[in-house]
Amino acid sequence: MKALFLTVWIVLGLATVVAEVVGLLSGGRFPTLGDVMSFLMRSRVGRWFVLIGWVWLGWHLFVRSGVPGF
Amino acid sequence: MAEVRLLEAVQGRWRSPARVAVVVFVLAYSWWVTTFRPFTWPIRISTAIPGVFLLLLAARDHRRRTALRAWVASWRLVQGRHEPSPLWRRVVWRGGTVYWSLLIVAISVWELLARLHAPRSLYPTLSSLSGSVTRVHAIRFLAFVLWLLFGRDLLRR
Numbered sequence: 001m002k003a004l005f006l007t008v009w010i011v012l013g014l015a016t017v018v019a020e021v022v023g024l025l026s027g028g029r030f031p032t033l034g035d036v037m038s039f040l041m042r043s044r045v046g047r048w049f050v051l052i053g054w055v056w057l058g059w060h061l062f063v064r065s066g067v068p069g070f
Numbered sequence: 071m072a073e074v075r076l077l078e079a080v081q082g083r084w085r086s087p088a089r090v091a092v093v094v095f096v097l098a099y100s101w102w103v104t105t106f107r108p109f110t111w112p113i114r115i116s117t118a119i120p121g122v123f124l125l126l127l128a129a130r131d132h133r134r135r136t137a138l139r140a141w142v143a144s145w146r147l148v149q150g151r152h153e154p155s156p157l158w159r160r161v162v163w164r165g166g167t168v169y170w171s172l173l174i175v176a177i178s179v180w181e182l183l184a185r186l187h188a189p190r191s192l193y194p195t196l197s198s199l200s201g202s203v204t205r206v207h208a209i210r211f212l213a214f215v216l217w218l219l220f221g222r223d224l225l226r227r
Contacts, residue, residue: 065197
């Protein structure tokens with residue numbers, strides 16, 4: 001089960017990186033993550049959704065994961 | 071000529087002592103915050119401070135944002151396409167937005183699935199995966215600075 005979960009995470013990570021690189025190299029033909037964020041943040045609800053998502057990401061990465069090695 | 075203007079712009083941005091002080095403060099704060107152990111009150115409070123600060127700034131931001139249709143039109147102008155873009159370009163752009171939407175949904179579903187199962191060693195979440203990388207203080211510090219920069223970028227959109 002661990003192998004399956006790790007494989008899917010790697011595939012999703014690669015899919016994200018590839019899409020971002022394609023978007024950056026396409027000269028605006030393919031959207032980047034920034035374009036998607038701008039699109040979502042056009043509305044007030046979307047704006048708050050993205051900003052709360054940012055807070056959640058920081059909380060997840062720094063409060064709920066990792067132990068400093070010193 | 072363009073390079074000279076760019077250099078002047080960069081120098082101008084760094085000429086302000088207040089701006090330099092803010093950058094130094096943010097770096098020092100990020101370094102200090104990332105010395106705290108996870109799952110403790112110091113890291114909870116020190117991570118919540120920039121989060122609450124950004125949400126307060128967002129609540130005070132009453133800029134009128136252009137409607138979606140106007141935004142798409144302006145994006146086409148930026149791209150230098152005054153005439154309607156060819157069909158294949160629209161298909162690629164819309165396909166890209168569908169791709170990103172599906173990717174965001176897939177990441178959310180997979181995170182939720184992992185979160186609903188135990189033990190974490192068999193069902194890794196994003197935080198348990200990132201935990202193995204951010205054990206190193208320098209990487210943790212860099213990740214915190216990137217998170218703050220990402221938040222600032224979102225606030226400007």
